[in-house]
Amino acid sequence: MTPFGSDPEQLRNFTGHVPLFPLPDAVLFPNALLPLMIFEPRYRQMVADALAGDGLIAMALLKPGWEDSYETKSAPIRSTVCIGRIASSKLLPDGRYQIVLEGLTRAEILDEDQSSSEYRVARTELCPDMPTGLSRDERLRRQRELLVGFQQVAAGCDFDRTFHDSLDADLPLGGLCDVIAYSLPLEPEVAQSILEETDVAARSLLVLDELRNCIGSGVGRPSVFPPPYSLN
Structure with a gap:
């Protein structure tokens, strides 16, 4: 992990498309580490696909009222997400994953891919910090x-x-x-x-x-x- 200065190489070839991991109680920040235990089949597949690709996953916060639609791909989420990179992973004998996600950058969801994947994928735009205006x-x-x-x-x-x-x-x-x-x-x-x-x-x-x-x-x-x- 490179503290407080994401390695630009990690996002140099970023296409804007990233899998979404919506949760009701977890907000990831850039430069932070979030340990996650992945047990739902759709998110096991998401992690496997990410590990086979660029290793990126975007954490999204579910909006209030998400309970009735949690199992679907339309549960309401906040549009600002944090894109993270899988910094470490362990596949357990029962198929679950233990991963640690390293926050890289803020991003805004522009829309979501209507793909056949079990999990959600978004098209995003990166949101860099604005200058402080402070001396x-x-x-x-x-x-x-x-x-x-x-x-x-x-x-x-x-x-x-x-x-x-x-x-x-x-x-x-x-x-x-x-x-x-x-x-x-x-x-x-x-x-x-x-x-x-x-x-x-x-x-x-x-x-x-x-x-x-x-x-x-x-x-x-x-x-x-x-x-x-x-x-x-």
Whole structure:
């Protein structure tokens, strides 16, 4: 994993078409790692196809009311997704997959392929971060505010070496916002609102607000990083 600076080679030949993995409670951010346990047959096939191809999967958040149509290819989803690359995978004896998805970039769904595949495939457009409009001093001050707030929230938590290396890196403001947001115990809709914000200055204010909420309420994040495997 290359912290906070996706390797452009990973998306150099990206066609815009990517399989969709809609879940009701998982929001992936660029530069974050999401462990997933894949057990539904359609998503086992999706992972197998991705591993045989470019290794890319887009995580999408299901909208409220998804329950009745979850088994179909028309369950309502948010249009902003995070495209991830399968960083590691393990095929279990019973056919399930354990994978770790590394977030690469935001993207917007333009439409979906009406293919015969068991899973959904979207045509997407990449969404790069917008310039902050902040001066260098303002940007550095915002970064310090984020790091100080996160240190307060995360005091006593157990993080692996990868996470510490990432925070110690020379982070752009947008990347710092993404990793902190991913690490906070946010409701999925709140996390999604941060994912949808491509204006880095505005995103940093959203993350600062959530840090203050966590500090004020005394609610921290889970004590283990990376998080345990999410079930599809």
